[in-house]
Amino acid sequence: xxxxxxxxxxxxxxxxxxxxxxxxxxxxxxxxxxxxxxxxxxxxxxxxxxxxxxxxxxxxxxxxxxxxxxxxxxxxxxxxxxxxxxxxxxxxxxxxxxxxxxxxxxxxxxxxxxxxxxxxxxxxxxxxxxxxxxxxxxxxxxxxxxxxxxxxxxxxxxxxxxxxxxxxxxxxxxxxxxxxxxxxxxxxxxxxxxxxxxxxxxxxxxxxxxxxxxxxxxxxxxxxxxxxxxxxxxxxxxxxxxxxxxxxxxxxxxxxxxxxxxxxxxxxxxxxxxxxxxxxxxxxxxxxxxxxxxxxxxxxxxxxxxxxxxxxxxxxxxxxxxxxxxxxxxxxxxxxxxxxxxxxxxxxxxxxxxxxxxxxxxxxxxxxxxxxxxxxxxxxxxxxxxxxxxxxxxxxxxxxxxxxxxxxxxxxxxxxxxxxxxxxxxxxxxxxxxxxxxxxxxxxxxxxxxxxxxxxxxxxxxxxxxxxxxxxxxxxxxxxxxxxxxxxxxxxxxxxxxxxxxxxxxxxxxxxxxxxxxxxxxxxxxxxxxxxxxxxxxxxxxxxxxxxxxxxxxxxxxxxxxxxxxxxxxxxxxxxxxxxxxxxxxxxxxxxxxxxxxxxxxxxxxxxxxxxxxxxxxxxxxxxxxxxxxxxxxxxxxxxxxxxxxxxxxxxxxxxxxxxxxxxxxxxxxxxxxxxxxxxxxxxxxxxxxxxxxxxxxxxxxx
Numbered sequence: 068x069x070x071x072x073x074x075x076x077x078x079x080x081x082x083x084x085x086x087x088x089x090x091x092x093x094x095x096x097x098x099x100x101x102x103x104x105x106x107x108x109x110x111x112x113x114x115x116x117x118x119x120x121x122x123x124x125x126x127x128x129x130x131x132x133x134x135x136x137x138x139x140x141x142x143x144x145x146x147x148x149x150x151x152x153x154x155x156x157x158x159x160x161x162x163x164x165x166x167x168x169x170x171x172x173x174x175x176x177x178x179x180x181x182x183x184x185x186x187x188x189x190x191x192x193x194x195x196x197x198x199x200x201x202x203x204x205x206x207x208x209x210x211x212x213x214x215x216x217x218x219x220x221x222x223x224x225x226x227x228x229x230x231x232x233x234x235x236x237x238x239x240x241x242x243x244x245x246x247x248x249x250x251x252x253x254x255x256x257x258x259x260x261x262x263x264x265x266x267x268x269x270x271x272x273x274x275x276x277x278x279x280x281x282x283x284x285x286x287x288x289x290x291x292x293x294x295x296x297x298x299x300x301x302x303x304x305x306x307x308x309x310x311x312x313x314x315x316x317x318x319x320x321x322x323x324x325x326x327x328x329x330x331x332x333x334x335x336x337x338x339x340x341x342x343x344x345x346x347x348x349x350x351x352x353x354x355x356x357x358x359x360x361x362x363x364x365x366x367x368x369x370x371x372x373x374x375x376x377x378x379x380x381x382x383x384x385x386x387x388x389x390x391x392x393x394x395x396x397x398x399x400x401x402x403x404x405x406x407x408x409x410x411x412x413x414x415x416x417x418x419x420x421x422x423x424x425x426x427x428x429x430x431x432x433x434x435x436x437x438x439x440x441x442x443x444x445x446x447x448x449x450x451x452x453x454x455x456x457x458x459x460x461x462x463x464x465x466x467x468x469x470x471x472x473x474x475x476x477x478x479x480x481x482x483x484x485x486x487x488x489x490x491x492x493x494x495x496x497x498x499x500x501x502x503x504x505x506x507x508x509x510x511x512x513x514x515x516x517x518x519x520x521x522x523x524x525x526x527x528x529x530x531x532x533x534x535x536x537x538x539x540x541x542x543x544x545x546x547x548x549x550x551x552x553x554x555x556x557x558x559x560x561x562x563x564x565x566x567x568x569x570x571x572x573x574x575x576x577x578x579x580x581x582x583x584x585x586x587x588x589x590x591x592x593x594x595x596x597x598x599x600x601x602x603x604x605x606x607x608x609x610x611x612x613x614x615x616x617x618x619x620x621x622x623x624x625x626x627x628x629x630x631x632x633x634x635x636x637x638x639x640x641x642x643x644x645x646x647x648x649x650x651x652x653x654x655x656x657x658x659x660x661x662x663x664x665x666x667x668x669x670x671x672x673x674x675x676x677x678x679x680x681x682x683x684x685x686x687x688x689x690x691x692x693x694x695x696x697x698x699x700x701x702x703x704x705x706x707x708x709x710x711x712x713x714x715x716x717x718x719x720x721x722x723x724x725x726x727x728x729x730x731x732x733x734x735x736x737x738x739x740x741x742x743x744x745x746x747x748x749x750x751x752x753x754x755x756x757x758x759x760x761x762x763x764x765x766x767x768x769x770x
Contacts, residue, residue, distance in 0.1 A: 079092040079095075080092040107141035116138070124162060132173060137176060139162070144186070159191070167203045175230045178204055178233040181237045183240070189420055192248055193247075196241070205238070205257040205260065231264055231274055236277045236281075238261070244375075246288050258285060262300050265282060265331075266306070272316075275323075279307060279334070290601075296338065300338060304331045304335045308332055308351065332350060332351035332354040336383050352384060355377055355380040355384060356400040356401045360403070362374035363407050367416065373419055378434035381405065381434065384438075385441035389445065395452065408435045409435050429472075433470065437520065439453055440480040450484055454484055465477050475638060498651050502531075503548065503551060504554065505533070505553070506576070508572045510562050513562050514563075517629070518534060518558060530650065530653070554650055560587075564610060570618070573621065574617075577618050583624070588629050592604065593606045606622070
């Protein structure tokens with residue numbers, strides 16, 4: 068349609084009086100705008116389009132409201148500016164009202180329009196939530212299918228089928244990258260009807276596809292995991308993946324296209340595992356690794372699945388990994404993509420939640436660094452796989468990052484991949500007469516990855532921490548370990564108080580007089596006894612009263628709140644509480660002892676330059692530790708003149724780990740004893756180089 072003809076239709080709709088003429092004007096405009104992509108773009112560019120849509124949405128005639136909703140749906144899909152302009156003029160409220168009280172077709176059209184208005188618009192997502200739009204869409208999902216098909220081609224198969232499809236589409240769009248909306252949908256009761264739609268054998272492929280995407284969005288928030296588990300989401304997702312693999316995308320139980328299966332697989336990767344569905348989980352792992360690699364090359368805004376979706380899934384899978392062949396297989400599949408992401412440059416696209424490109428970069432890199440950390444914690448085999456893939460050099464590139472979560476993950480991963488090999492020769496000792504500084508108590512199904520990360524942070528700061536991940540002794544023995552610890556750190560998660568072992572450990576700490584520090588894992592939720600919803604951010608009295616009275620007092624002390632967004636303050640508060648409980652201040656994560664530095668020589672040409680490059684600025688200490696002062700760097704980045712740097716450069720050919728940062732950017736001030744060791748190593752290397760040169764000359768001289 069020509070621009071002139073479309074402009075005439077807009078003019079007719081804007082000027083038409085009440086009655087049949089107005090109904091016809093809006094109907095013709097809607098049909099034209101929906102007909103082609105070009106027409107919808109032309110309509111969105113017309114200065115009158117927002118007012119025409121608003122006037123139609125507020126009309127008393129439902130046919131006009133439906134036509135106006137069609138125009139909104141088409142224009143919002145193609146024009147981001149239109150989305151913002153319509154919302155600012157109040158266009159969301161009449162659409163929500165249509166979804167709440169309109170006929171099946173009116174509600175379906177309103178849901179579709181709301182879905183498109185939410186795409187890549189954080190402001191509209193918030194406005195729709197605050198305007199009761201999420202609850203309206205959840206209620207549409209609960210509508211029952213009619214018994215007979217309708218003739219109208221705009222509605223698929225059954226009266227309620229297109230309605231449920233568009234309601235699920237709306238929830239998918241509204242929850243993409245928006246944690247508040249994700250949790251609000253579950254609190255509104257959205258988990259159960261979405262899972263029911265995913266399981267419905269009579270539902271269309273498109274309806275189940277939308278349900279798979281929406282379920283995935285809910286699964287990205289840990290606060291929703293328990294509700295999704297109770298609704299049967301893990302089993303439904305596994306069955307959907309199995310059916311899709313068996314029947315194919317176009318089969319009777321397929322998900323229309325492979326994107327739906329990938330969304331279901333990603334959700335399956337995020338949710339705590341259930342028994343059964345091993346084939347689906349294996350395919351989910353493969354799909355996550357494959358699409359993580361693909362998204363590194365193509366992560367355009369507006370796509371249903373973005374790079375962050377797969378870095379999150381990889382992080383969840385890494386956190387659940389345990390020593391064995393499956394963990395090694397996952398490490399082999401994931402390591403190349405994780406390293407590629409850590410090395411990636413040129414982040415030009417923001418996140419689906421309105422994040423800037425820089426904020427989006429930090430989120431994705433933080434996920435990948437934590438994945439590397441978790442896999443490195445599994446064992447020597449997975450750590451070796453990561454080193455072979457180039458993880459050490461990739462992490463070293465990020466060592467200067469200031470983001471708290473990313474920095475801690477990088478440091479922890481480097482420790483396990485490189486420094487851990489050196490420090491194994493210098494075991495950490497408790498700071499008191501007790502066996503351990505910190506006992507970490509957690510429920511593995513809730514907080515396995517989080518406990519590993521905390522254990523690594525404690526180890527890096529030279530605290531001796533006990534983690535019962537691989538403990539296979541008796542409960543009595545475990546209680547003895549609690550009593551022989553200086554501080555008891557209790558990770559509060561959704562199901563930890565249901566674990567007899569964890570409650571017994573907590574009780575042993577109280578009875579033994581061991582100070583308790585409670586750390587609440589982000590996203591944990593408890594059931595409100597009045598409403599039945601999982602809306603409480605702390606266990607209620609009905610939960611705590613099941614504990615012994617002496618143990619209940621522990622939860623009256625201010626807890627430490629874990630937060631990925633505010634990670635640096637969380638770390639500071641956690642270590643402050645450990646100090647308040649009696650532990651000495653945390654040490655510099657990379658302050659090597661004199662014995663460790665001497666162990667460099669005994670270790671047989673270890674990773675000296677790499678280790679020096681990983682050290683951050685250090686404060687002088689009184690216990691024989693080395694000191695590094697970045698203020699002594701040459702301002703122009705030229706070659707430093709310290710003997711330690713010269714020794715590092717001479718050892719460069721012997722380095723076993725690739726270093727992305729040159730030794731010329733480092734200078735190290737070491738104590739006299741350490742300088743002797745490093746100078747001896749450097750001199751030895753120089754002698755060997757001279758001998759090699761002499762031999763080569765003799766061989767080349769003509770006889």
